[in-house]
Amino acid sequence: xxxxxxxxxxxxxxxxxxxxxxxxxxxxxxxxxxxxxxxxxxxxxxxxxxxxxxxxxxxxxxxxxxxxxxxxxxxxxxxxxxxxxxxxxxxxxxxxxxxxxxxxxxxxxxxxxxxxxxxxxxxxxxxxxxxxxxxxxxxxxxxxxxxxxxxxxxxxxxxxxxxxxxxxxxxxxxxxxxxxxxxxxxxxxxxxxxxxxxxxxxxxxxxxxxxxxxxxxxxxxxxxxxxxxxxxxxxxxxxxxxxxxxxxxxxxxxxxxxxxxxxxxxxxxxxxxxxxxx
Ligand code: HPA
Numbered sequence: 639x640x641x642x643x644x645x646x647x648x649x650x651x652x653x654x655x656x657x658x659x660x661x662x663x664x665x666x667x668x669x670x671x672x673x674x675x676x677x678x679x680x681x682x683x684x685x686x687x688x689x690x691x692x693x694x695x696x697x698x699x700x701x702x703x704x705x706x707x708x709x710x711x712x713x714x715x716x717x718x719x720x721x722x723x724x725x726x727x728x729x730x731x732x733x734x735x736x737x738x739x740x741x742x743x744x745x746x747x748x749x750x751x752x753x754x755x756x757x758x759x760x761x762x763x764x765x766x767x768x769x770x771x772x773x774x775x776x777x778x779x780x781x782x783x784x785x786x787x788x789x790x791x792x793x794x795x796x797x798x799x800x801x802x803x804x805x806x807x808x809x810x811x812x813x814x815x816x817x818x819x820x821x822x823x824x825x826x827x828x829x830x831x832x833x834x835x836x837x838x839x840x841x842x843x844x845x846x847x848x849x850x851x852x853x854x855x856x857x858x859x860x861x862x863x864x865x866x867x868x869x870x871x872x873x874x875x876x877x878x879x880x881x882x883x884x885x886x887x888x889x890x891x892x893x894x895x896x897x898x899x900x901x902x903x904x905x906x907x908x909x910x911x912x913x914x915x916x
Contacts, residue, residue: 655751655754655755655866656744656751658705659748659751659752659755660755661704661705662703662704662705662706662748662752662755663752663755663756665703665704665705666698666703666718666720666752666756669696669698670696670720671696671698671720671729671756672720672727672756673756674727674756674757674758675720675727675728675729675753675756675757675758676726676727676728676758676759676760676912677723677726677727677728677729677758677759677760677761677762677911677912678728678729678730678731678749678752678753678756678758678760678761678762679728679729679730679731679761679762679763679764679908679912680730680731680734680749680750680761680762680763680764680859681730681731681732681733681734681764682734682763682764682765682766682855682856682875683765683766683877685764685766685875685901685904687901688730688732688901688904688905688908689717689719689730689732691723691905691909692719692721692722692723692728692730693721693722693723694721694722695719695720695721696719696720696721697717697718697719698717698718698719698720699716699717699718700716700717700718700733701716703718706718706748707735707741707745707748716732716733717732717733718730718731718732718752719731719732723909723912723913724909724912724913725913726912726913728912729752729753729756729758731749731752734746734749734855734859735748735749736832736833736854736855737831737832737854737858738831738832738833738854739833743858746855746858746859747858747859747861747862749859750859750862750863750866750868750870751862751866753868754863754866754868758868759869760807760868760869760870760871760911760915761859761863761868761869761870761871762870762871762872762873762908762911762912763856763859763860763870763871763872763873764872764873764874764875764904764908765827765853765855765856765872765873765874765875766853766874766875766877766896767780767827767851767852767853767874767875767876767877768835768836768841768851768852768853768876768877768878768879768880768881768883769850769851769876769878769879769880769883770828770841770844770845770849770850770851770852770880770883771823771825771845771850771851772845772883773823774823774825774850774851774876774879775876776876776877776878776879776896777875777876777896777899777900778822778823778875778876779820779821779822779823779873779874779875779876779900779903779904779907780822780823780824780825780827780850780851780873780874780875780876781808781811781812781815781822781823781824781825781871781872781873782808782824782825782826782827782851782856782860782871782872782873782874783805783808783824783825783826784802784805784826784827785802785826785827785828785829785856785857785860785861786826786827786828786829786844786847786848786849787829787857788828788829788830788831800861800864800865801864802860802861802864803864804860804863804864804869804870804871804872806869807869807870807871807915808824808871810915810916811871811911811915812824814910814911814914814915815907815910818910820903820906820907820910822873822907823850825850825851826848826849826850826851827849827850827851827852827853827856827857827872827874828844828847828849828850828851828852828853829852829853829854829855829856829857829858830852830853830854831854832854833854835881836852836880836881837881837882838881838882839882840881841880841881841882841883842882844880851874851876851880852880853874856872856874859872860872871911871915873904873907873908875896875900875904876896877895877896878896
């Protein structure tokens with residue numbers, strides 16, 4: 639006898655949010671959060687320091703928010719920050735949730751769902767990634783044009799046959815960065831589940847597949863933003879050459895070092911997107 643997969647159509651109705659997100663929203667409203675924000679930002683590995691750029695900040699640790707997953711990765715502090723940047727109201731997630739930490743994909747997308755619950759008009763996502771493209775150097779910023787998923791299960795089945803549709807803001811973001819004199823690359827982000835780094839042969843294969851950078855986050859978040867009709871733009875900071883690109887050994891310290899080195903430029907790019915990207 640064959641058993642049908644449980645695709646929980648109830649839960650994943652188009653544009654609906656799971657019940658715990660409403661609970662989180664109510665908790666945040668009770669603790670001084672505004673009713674809505676202009677933009678939301680998910681801060682990647684080592685880029686959590688951006689939180690200090692937020693004015694009139696209200697910072698709420700994930701550990702005190704009922705129903706909120708907890709971040710366990712070094713360099714992700716785990717707090718949700720409401721405040722202002724250049725006069726726009728923002729909601730920043732300092733710390734995200736990765737599949738490799740043991741979270742189901744439904745947990746990795748909680749920040750996107752909270753952003754939607756606060757009616758954010760746009761979502762800016764950042765991450766640290768390994769450079770696959772041989773023209774990329776450590777410290778480069780790459781606007782994500784498209785994603786390649788190693789696992790199609792990274793977003794739950796949507797009865798409406800979810801289509802990735804984050805191209806519009808990407809093009810605008812690239813133009814805006816260029817006009818503002820911020821040097822950015824653009825390319826395809828290839829998602830891996832991690833936690834282990836790739837082999838040289840895998841990176842070689844990924845290059846042939848069309849990947850420019852490889853990382854362990856962001857793709858589920860971009861898919862969820864598509865499902866919710868939330869416009870998103872994602873930026874990778876190339877923190878290391880992916881396996882086999884150079885002879886250097888990969889480690890998390892290198893990722894944090896590159897993030898520290900580029901944090902001002904990254905912050906300028908994010909601020910630009912918050913204030914000028916329509
Ligand atoms: N591989 C996968 N994820 C990463 C890397 C990498 O080389 N660097 C930063 N995140």
